[in-house]
Amino acid sequence: MHRAPVRGVCFALAASCLAGCFDFGFDRATADGAVACEGDACAGGNPLDCDSLDGLVFCDGFEDDALSAWLPTGAPETPAIRVTAPEPVHSGSGAARGKVDGAPGTSALKGVLSSAIDNGTLYFRAYYFIADDESTDDDAIVHFDIADFESETARPNDNSGAISYYALGRTGTQAGAGFYFERYDGTGDNTSYAHDTAGAGLPLNKWFCFRAEVRFDPPQQTVYIKPAGGTESLYMQTSPATGNGGPATFDVPGGYKHLFLPIPYTWSSGSLAPGPATTYVDDVAVGTKAIPCGE
Numbered sequence: 001m002h003r004a005p006v007r008g009v010c011f012a013l014a015a016s017c018l019a020g021c022f023d024f025g026f027d028r029a030t031a032d033g034a035v036a037c038e039g040d041a042c043a044g045g046n047p048l049d050c051d052s053l054d055g056l057v058f059c060d061g062f063e064d065d066a067l068s069a070w071l072p073t074g075a076p077e078t079p080a081i082r083v084t085a086p087e088p089v090h091s092g093s094g095a096a097r098g099k100v101d102g103a104p105g106t107s108a109l110k111g112v113l114s115s116a117i118d119n120g121t122l123y124f125r126a127y128y129f130i131a132d133d134e135s136t137d138d139d140a141i142v143h144f145d146i147a148d149f150e151s152e153t154a155r156p157n158d159n160s161g162a163i164s165y166y167a168l169g170r171t172g173t174q175a176g177a178g179f180y181f182e183r184y185d186g187t188g189d190n191t192s193y194a195h196d197t198a199g200a201g202l203p204l205n206k207w208f209c210f211r212a213e214v215r216f217d218p219p220q221q222t223v224y225i226k227p228a229g230g231t232e233s234l235y236m237q238t239s240p241a242t243g244n245g246g247p248a249t250f251d252v253p254g255g256y257k258h259l260f261l262p263i264p265y266t267w268s269s270g271s272l273a274p275g276p277a278t279t280y281v282d283d284v285a286v287g288t289k290a291i292p293c294g295e
Contacts, residue, residue, distance in 0.1 A: 047092030048283040055123075055289030057113040058259060062094040062282055067109065070096075073260060074106030080262060083280070088129040090207050090282035095129075098263035099278045100144070108264040113286060118255025122149070122214040125291035126261065129280040130167055130175055132204040143168045143178065144277045145265040146210070149256040161192075161252030163214060164265070165223070167202055167279075174200035179221060179238050183252055192247055194221070194240035201235055203227045207282075209293035219250045226293040259286060 048061030060069040062082050072079060080098045089095045098107035128146060149163040161183035168176035176199050183192035202208065202225065209226040220239050226232035240248045262281040285291045 045091055048285075050285070053285055053287065053289075053291055055287040056285060056291075057115050057117065057288065058111050058284070058286040060111070060284050061092050062096050063092050065094075067096075070109040070111055073110040074108045074264065075100075078105055078107040080107045080109045088207065088280045090127040090129070090280075092282075095280050095282035096262055097278065097280050098261070099276070100263055100266055101276050102266075102268070104268075105266050106264055108260045108262065111259040111261075111284070111286075113257050113259065116152070116255035116257040117286075117288060118251065119216050120288055121216065122212075122256060123287050123289060123291045124149075124210075124212040124214075124259075124285070125293065126210050126284045127207050127282045128202075128210050128262070129207050129282075130202060130204050131278040131280075132173075143267055144263050144279070145260075146262055146279060146281070147212075148260040148264045149214075150258045150260070151252045152254045152257045161250075163221075163250070163256065165210070165212065166265075168197065173204050175202040175204060176200055177202050177223070177236065179223065179236060181221070181240055181250060183240075183249070192240055192249060194238050194250075196236055196238040198223075198236045201225055211291065211293055213290070214250055216250055219248065221250070224293070232293055259284075 047063050048059070050056060050059035050061075053059065058069075065082060067082050074080065078098075078100050080096055082094050083089070083097045084094050087095070087097065096109060100107050124147065126147065130146075143166045145164050145166040147165045151161055161181070164180040166178050166180065168178060176197060178197040179194065181192070181194040207228045208230075209224075209232070211224040211226070211232070212221065213223075214221045218239075220237065222234065223236040224232050225235040240250055261284070262279040263277060266277060283294075
């Protein structure tokens, strides 16, 4: 998948997971590293109603045991799977869980949008529950992607591109986040890019709404975060830059067609140990009109 050395700038914000985190109703449970949840931090209400949202090109709340809206991807030894209570479920009866033991590694599902988005604004809304794995003391993955959007054939040799959102290393009760965009020319050179990192703000051990908007003209991406029981706030805003003479744009040939989550990529480097990561996702929606966070 898409990667570039510039991601090394994450080192300044990378942190490790510390034991003794605050209790948000989060409990260790099963032998395979799954977790059990109790209280408002972990359980939601009615299933996602896709019919209530306009302009959708993809929508799923993981109510289907067979995950028929998704395709498997990533490492077969760490598949993303559907889970039910007592593991974290935001609404309805199911959610998806990605779990990796270290970097590099993937644990993801692939969603195919009903139509590619290549103009206007790409809107993305999902609910995440990022677990703080206290069992590993100070080991942490430097960062792991939580959502990747890719063109039909996102490879560094076909004039393609990809958008990535990722979580940075975990500390205490919060994690940071980052945004990355790459656009390639036909020779594999990165001709346009955007990169941004934000400090602590992604809650751990409780559900939060992650809402992103990628505007094509003028190009700008914006992320909003709303923790469970909290208020929505602007989290990050970025515009693309040029690289190797390419245009400052989010445009890619064919537009964005594929969505990967909840852990499509991990990365660790240097002295930081490649520790585990467990992330849950629920109530995923992608469209061409704004998708609000609920309660």
